[in-house]
Amino acid sequence: MDPTRVLLDSLRLYGPLVLCLFTFLETSMLFPLLPSEVVVPAAAALLVTDVPSFLVFVLAATVGGTVGALVPFYVFYDTRVGERDWIRDRIDVSEERIERGQSWFRRWGQSSVLWGRFLPVLRSVISIPAGLAKMEPLRFGAYTAVGTAGFYAAASALVYYGRQQPLFAAAVDAAAERPALAVLCVLVLLGVGVVVQRYSDRRSR
DSSP: OOHHHHHHHHHHHHTHHHHHHHHHHHHHOSSOOSOHHHHHHHHHHHHOSSHHHHHHHHHHHHHHHHHHHHHHHHHHHSOSSSTTHHHHTTOOOOHHHHHHHHHHHHHHGGGHHHHGGGSTTTTTTTHHHHHHTTOOHHHHHHHHHHHHHHHHHHHHHHHHHHTTSHHHHHHHHHHHHOHHHHHHHHHHHHHHHHHHHHHHHHHHO
16 A cells, blocks of 8 residues: 555545644654655645645644654653663664764754754754754754744745646646655655765765
8 A cells, every 4th residue: 555645645534633643753753654855745735725724734743843853852862771762762763864963963053953954864863963962952842843833834835836836736736646656756856866965075075
C-alpha cells in the first residue's frame, strides 16, 4: 500500500488532526514517515481553501512540530544513562546527520534553531545539538515555534496562491494523483542538491 496515498486519504478524512500528528512524528524523529517537502504542499492543497483554514493549518502544524521537537531536545539535554535511553534508541537519525547538525549549531549558534526549521537538512535534527548544548528550554521552544510557524505559513501560502495559476494548479493535481512519482521527483531533486553541496564543500577546501 502506498504510504503517501494513505496519508493523503487520512488528511481528507481527519484534516488538521492528521497534519498535527505527522509534524509531531517528523520533528520527534520517533517514526519518520515521508518527506515534509512532499506532504506539506499536498496537505495545503487539500486543507487550505480560505483564511480561516489557513490559520487552522498553520496552528495544527506548529503545535505538532513544536511538541515533536521537544522530544529529541529533552532526550539529548540530559545525556546521563537512565530512563530516557529507551526513547533515544527509537529516535531514527544517523550519526552523520547529528554531526552535521552540531557543526551548523557551533557555527551559527542558537539562532539556527529558528531559521533551521526552514531547511530540510536541519529542520528536525537541529533539536539534538541544541539539547546537547543545554540551550535554555524556553528560548528553544520559542525559536522552534516561530520557525515552525513561519515554515508552514510560507509553504501553505505559496500553495494556496500558486493554485490560482494554471501551471501550478496542474502540478499540484498531478502530484495528488501520482504521489509516488511526486515523492521520487522530490527525492531526486534533494539528491542533486546534496551532491552539489558536497561538491561545493570539496572545492572550497
